Amino acid sequence: xxxxxxxxxxxxxxxxxxxxxxxxxxxxxxxxxxxxxxxxxxxxxxxxxxxxxxxxxxxxxxxxxxxxxxxxxxxxxxxxxxxxxxxxxxxxxxxxxxxxxxxxxxxxxxxxxxxxxxxxxxxxxxxxxxxxxxxxxxxxxxxxxxxxxxxxx
Numbered sequence: 512x513x514x515x516x517x518x519x520x521x522x523x524x525x526x527x528x529x530x531x532x533x534x535x536x537x538x539x540x541x542x543x544x545x546x547x548x549x550x551x552x553x554x555x556x557x558x559x560x561x562x563x564x565x566x567x568x569x570x571x572x573x574x575x576x577x578x579x580x581x582x583x584x585x586x587x588x589x590x591x592x593x594x595x596x597x598x599x600x601x602x603x604x605x606x607x608x609x610x611x612x613x614x615x616x617x618x619x620x621x622x623x624x625x626x627x628x629x630x631x632x633x634x635x636x637x638x639x640x641x642x643x644x645x646x647x648x649x650x651x652x653x654x655x656x657x658x659x660x661x662x663x664x
Contacts, residue, residue: 515560518543520664522551523561527661530564567659575623577630578652582616583638586645596643605633616648627651 515523518541525532525540532540534549541548555561570578585592600609600620608621624630630649638647 519551519555519560522548522555523664524661526552526561526564570623574625576626577624578655579622579624579630580650580652581620581622581634581638582612582648582650583618583620583644584615584646585617585643587643588617592643596641599637599641603633603637605629 521541522537525537534545534552537543537552538545538548543551552561570576583596585596596618597609600606600618605622605624606620607623610619611617612619622630622633624633630651634647634649638644
């Protein structure tokens with residue numbers, strides 16, 4: 512683990528709020544020189560503390576009106592079944608995040624679909640027919656109360 516000092520944490524907080532901050536803007540926030548701010552940011556990137564910068568479009572503006580969480584229980588727990596299901600999850604553009612879990616479900620998938628018919632197609636024609644899948648349970652998001660937010664520092 513990389514040792515992070517309070518200035519590093521402030522850089523991370525600032526970049527989580529606005530990843531477009533230039534070294535000059537970051538320097539103003541941190542009360543550092545632009546070169547110091549830029550070097551520290553670069554070190555955080557090289558050390559893998561900052562892994563990427565992303566844009567977060569509004570799903571509804573992209574025609575993705577349904578967000579759901581899908582729990583998947585596998586029918587078998589072999590390494591091959593696991594690899595095969597992970598491959599399926601990575602290939603499906605509707606699946607934007609996937610986690611392995613403890614408890615009743617083996618996987619939790621975050622999906623975005625155009626409508627309920629598209630979600631039904633994903634579940635009925637893609638997930639359930641997969642040999643590794645035993646059971647699928649979907650929860651449709653009614654309202655997003657707290658969207659993805661910055662990680663605590």
